[in-house]
Amino acid sequence: MQFVILTRQNVRTFLTLLIALILGVAVSRSGLEGLSEAGHITLGIFTIATILWVLEPFPLYVTSFLIVFLEVVFLGRPGGPLGLRGKEYTMFLHPFFDSVVVLFLGGFVLATAVKRYGLDERLSREILRRVGSRPKFVLMGMMATTAFLSMWISNTATTALMMAVAIPIVRAFPRHEPFRKAIILGIPFAANIGGIGTPIGTPPNAIAMGILEQSSQGFTFLQWMLFGIPIVVILLALCWWILCLLYPPRISTIPLELGEEGPMDHISKFILGVFGVVVILWLTSSVHGIPSSIVALVPLIVFFGLHLLGDDDLQDLGWGILFIIGGGMSLGVAMRESGLSFWVVQQVPLEDLGSLGVLFLFGVVAAVMTTFISNSATANLLIPIVVGVSALSPRAGAVVIALVASAAMILPVSTPPNAIAYGSKQIEIREMMKAGAIITAIAVLLVPIFVHFVF
């Protein structure tokens, strides 16, 4: 096979990388007052990571590897500015198999098994069968199903599943029925919101958990759900209400033709059983003492050990996402060790704003960033900074960024679920912007207030 190196895309990639490196070097030599040599270098790496995660000249996980490479070469090598010795540089590598990464991996395996044996489809049909045929209830049922599934399965996969259910329904609507837009928008929005509910729901949650754990401020699975689920319920209800207001149904019923469900086979029952046991073990880790990340190994051992999943499934797991999470946490290590996090928050007099004001500020910044760049990149860039802000509890800051990063959903590029829904050609971009902006604004207001009173 001939590899064509000088494609337009590769030239663009090279130029973006070159600009990022030049700016990174310039920043690392800027001589900022009060910032150590290691801090300057880390700021340079942070600049490079920001440019590459925003412009995406290559997949996000490549930037993660580049971060580690730069950290070890310029900061962590023996005798480097951090003064590390021997294999101490591995502190930058450890995040790639951090407990949170293993937890996420276990979640991926559960989700893969559920998908492989069609349990996600079955569950969605079981729920939808119970919602009746009144349009607003059908929308509520679809959004609730989507949100529930996206707590355990990736937001993208959940949206794809539910859109496949929704598309034949909305195509059967009368041509100018406004409620079709409510359904098409409700699914991605519910997937974005649902991901907030569990630590494995979406990468920003894992990034927040991982960076907080580095400073012994982590959450258990249950602790996360205790604040995650109420926020999901509130945002979901408001989202449903707004969509019903914006696109009120003219039709009186929506017939859902979901087909008859056959009996569940033994393998499916077994997978569902393992799923249930794992979730119970996750929720009760403070009782039995086994960390959630170790519980996450159970589905790996059981499903692959019993050949219910195979090598293909292993390759299809979301390794790229795990590396993105690892890269963000590795950047967090460098920012902490070099003193950059501390220096950054010293430069802005945030104390004057009060803790709620600071939470609002970071919420707005996260919402603006994640409207244009990936949620994971936003979390990777902001959470290492916010955990150093003395006016805040690290938990409150990290949670606000993780949650708002998931709840900001204005444009098709804001989240993969939005992109999938937009691709259906059933909605205009301005319609997504209108509904998405309202929900994002509510999240930016609501989440900091909620978090302020919880933490």
Added chain:
Amino acid sequence: MTDSGTRSHETARLDHCMKCGATTVENNVYFCRGQRIRVYLKCAKCGSYVARYTLSGYTSDEPYESLLHEMRISRLTSGKSALHMVEEFGEDVQKEFEHVLELIASQEDQRRMEKIIEEDFPEGLG
């Protein structure tokens, strides 16, 4: 290999029945829970087994629905790449289909399928 000894960038061929040489085949699609979908090709002329393909993806003439199916195992993090994928998907499939037909009409590869895979495209088997 091509005549110059370099590996070709792309090629295409029709499936032929090894028994009678016919190029008309029937696709017999096999679904088994927990396994990849497999397509058994039967010669439409003499009924012999021609080949078996194991699917890693499927795209019908309704590309958006096919994309939804593919995305059910995906874990995208970037809205940009998701949007790019969604916008390009249907168009890419149709364009590539036409390109393959052109390739076969103009320069069909005459080598056996195993040879093409072994010599030029071992990565094609995943």
